[in-house]
Amino acid sequence: MATVEVTTSSVDYKSSSKTTGLKTGTKGLVTLDTYGKEFKVPDYTIKDILSAIPKHCYERSLVRSLGYVVRDIVMMCVISYLGHRFIPQVQLEGYETAFKYIRGGLWCFQSYLMGLFGFGLWILAHECGHGAFSDYQNVNDFVGWVIHSYLVVPYFSWKFSHSKHHKATGHLTRDMVFVPYTKEEYVEAHQANKISEIMEESPIYTFLVLVFQQLGGLQLYLTTNATGQSIPGYSKIAKSHYAPKSPIFEPNQFWYIVLSDIGIISTFLVVYQWYLSFGIFHMAVNWFMPWLWVNHWLVFVTFLQHTDPTMPHYKDSEWTFARGAAATIDRDFGFIGQHIFHDIIETHVLHHYVSRIPFYNARDATKAIREVMGDHYRYDGTSMWIALWSCIRACQFVDDDNENAKGVMMFRNVNNIGVKPKD
Template sequence: MSAVTTGVSVDSTRVSKTKNLGTLTENPDVKTAINTNGDVFTAPDYSFKQILDAIPKHCFERSLPWSLHYVFRDIAAMFVIGYVGTTYIPYVESKFLRFVLYNVQSFCISLFGFGLWILAHECGHGAFSKYQNVNDFVGWVLHSYVGVPYFSWKYSHAKHHQQTGNMQKDTVFIPWKKEELLKNSEHDDIYEIIHDTPIYAVVKLIGQQIGGLQLYLSTNATGQPYPGWSKIGKSHFNPSSPLFTNEQYWYILISDLGLGLVVLGVYFWYKQLGGLNMVVNWFVPYLWINHWLVFVTFLQHTDPTLPHYDDSEWSFAKGAAATIDRDFGFIGRHIFHGIIDTHVLHHYVSRIPFYNAEEATDAIKKVMGQHYRSTDENMWKSLWKCLRSCQFVDGNNGIYMYRNTNGIGVAP
C-alpha cells in the first residue's frame, strides 16, 4: 500500500517519520493513519490514569468567590459598554458612523457575553464551584440569557465529553464517512456528490456561523441520526428527545422556562427602551455569541491533523486527544477565559476550573508528547481552511482522517 502526498511515502515494509506526528510501525497493537496533510498519525498509547497522575492536585481546587468575580466582571463590562454607547453614540451626526459605532458596541458586548457563556459552561461541568446547586442556578441564569438551554446543553454536552471522537457515540460535529456519502447518493464518485466551490463555501460558512447553533439545538444537526425520530423530535427543547433520559425530563422543561423568561424580558426591554436599544445591546450580541460558540467549538474539534475512531478502536484517552488547542490572542485568553488555549486539557478533566487549566495543560503535555495538538495559526484562516479541507472522513482500520474533493492534501 502506498500514498504519495507532500513528499511522504508510506508502505507496509517501511518505517517512516514525519512532522512530529508519529512513526509508522509494524506493531499491530499501535494503529497508524495518514492525515489530510500527508503526515503519519499514530494513535495514543498512554492511559487516562497517567494523565490524571501528572496534574498537580491543587489544579482541581475550585473557588466560588473567584469564579463569581469573573461573572461580575463580564456583566459589568457589558453594562459599561452598553451605557457608554447608548449615551454618546446618538450625538454622532453621521448616520453611517453611528451605524458603525453601534456595531462596534454590539461586537464588544458579544465578547463578554460569550465569556458569560463559558462561565455557564463551567457550571455545567462542575468546574465553577464545589456546590452543584449553585453551579446549576448560576449556569441556568447565564445560559438562558445568551439563548442556550442550560440543562439540555449540560446533558448532551456531557455525552460529547464521554465519547469525543467516537463515530458511533459522540453527540456533535460527527463527520460523514466517505462510504456513507456514497451509500446515500445515486452517484458512485465522491467528486460527483460534493459540488463545492469557493462561493458555495462562503455561503455555507456564513450559514454555519450565524445559524449553526440554533440548527443544532432545534434539530440535533451534526449529531447522531436516531432513526425513526424527526428532526424536531431530536430537539434540545423537547424533554422527550432521545438525547435525554426520563429522569432528565423536568430539567429540560426548566431549561425551556429559562429561555421563555428571557424572551419575555427582551420583549419588555423593547417596549420600555425601544427597538434600537434592545437590538444593539442584546439581539446583535446574541447573533455574535452564536457565531463565537460555533467558531470556537468547530475549530476545537476540526483540523486536518485530527482523527475520529470507530467504537471498536476508541478509548477515552484517544478521544480526548482528538482535540486541538488554538490561540485567539488577548480575547481568547482573557475574555474567553482561556477555553480555546486549553481545550485538550478540558476534555481530559473538565472539572478543572479555567484559571488552573494552563498549569494543568503544561503538566499533561509531558504525558501526551507528540499526541498533544496545538497551533498558533490565525483562527479565521483556520476556519476557512478547515471548511475546505475537512469535508468527510475516510479510513480502513478503525481510524478515520479528514479528506476533501478540493485538491487539498491527500486525495480521497
C-alpha cells in the same frame, strides 16, 4: 475487566472500562492525516494523564468564579452605557449622511464588544455545567441556568448532551456534536442534493456553507440535533434539545428539560418587555446583536476545537477515552481568547481530559499533560480565521483508508487538498 470508579477529585466521570480509557485499542497504529503526514495513534492511558496533573489545579473557588461573572456583566453594562452616552453625539453639521453611517458602524462595534463578553459569560455557564465553577452543584446549576437562559441556550439540555459528548469525544457513533460524514454518507448526501454535488469544489459554495454555519449553526443544532448522531425513527423536532422526551436524554431528565425551556421562555418575555419599554433599537443593540455574536463565537470556537486535518475520529474498535480526548486541538486567539473567552480555546485539550478543572488553573494543568502526550498534543497557532477556511475546505468526511489502521478515521475531501480519497 471489573468496573473501576474514579472519584470526582480526579476526573468528571464514573464509568466502566467500556467507556473510559481503561479500554485498550490496538497498539502501535499508524496512518496518514489529510496532508499525508504520519499520524501515530496514542497508546497512553487516562491514568497516565491524571497522575501528571498537580493537585492544586483541581481547586475551585466560588468567590473567584463569581468575580468573573460580575466582571463580564459589568463590562457589558459599561460598554452599553458608553455607547448610548457618546455615539449619538458623533455628528458634524453639513455631513449628516456620512456621520449617520459612522454612527451605525459604532453601534455595530458596541454590539460586537458586548458579544465578546457575552460569550465570556456563556463559557462561565459552561463551567457551571461541568461542575468547574465551584464545589456547590446547586449554585453551579442556578448560575448556569440564569446565564444560559439569557443567552437562549437550554442549560440542563445542553449540560446533559454535552456530558455525553465529553464521554465519547472522537467516537464516530457515540459523540454528540460535529460528527463528520463517513465517505459513504458524504457521497449519498451529495448525490441526493444535485446543487451541492455540482458546486462542492467551488470556494463560493464553501463560503456560503460557512456563513450559514456561523449564523445559524447553534440554533439548528439545538432545534434539530444537526451535526449530532443520526437517530432513526425520530423527526428532527423530536430530537430537539427543547423536547423533554428527545432520545438525546434519559427519561429521568424530563423535568430538567422542562426547566430549561422555562428559562428560555422567561428570557423571551423579558426581551419582549425590554422592547415595549425602550424600543426595538435599544433591545437590538444591547441584546439581539450581541446574542448573534455569541452564537457565532460558539460555533466558531467549538468547530475549530474538534475539526482539523491532523486529527482523527475512531470507530468503536479503536476508541478509548484517552484517544478521544486527544482528538481535540488547542488554538490561540490572543488577548481575547485568554482574557475574555477565559482560555476555552487555548486549553481545550486539557478540558476534555478533566473538565472539572476551572479555567484559571487550566494552563498549569495543560503544561503538565503535554509532558505525557508528547507529539500527540495538538496546537495550532495560526490565525483561527485562516484555520476556519482551511478546515471547512479540507475536512469534508472521514475514512479509514489505511488497511493497517482500520477503525482510525482521518479527514478527506473532494477539493484536491492533501491525500486523495480512495475509490
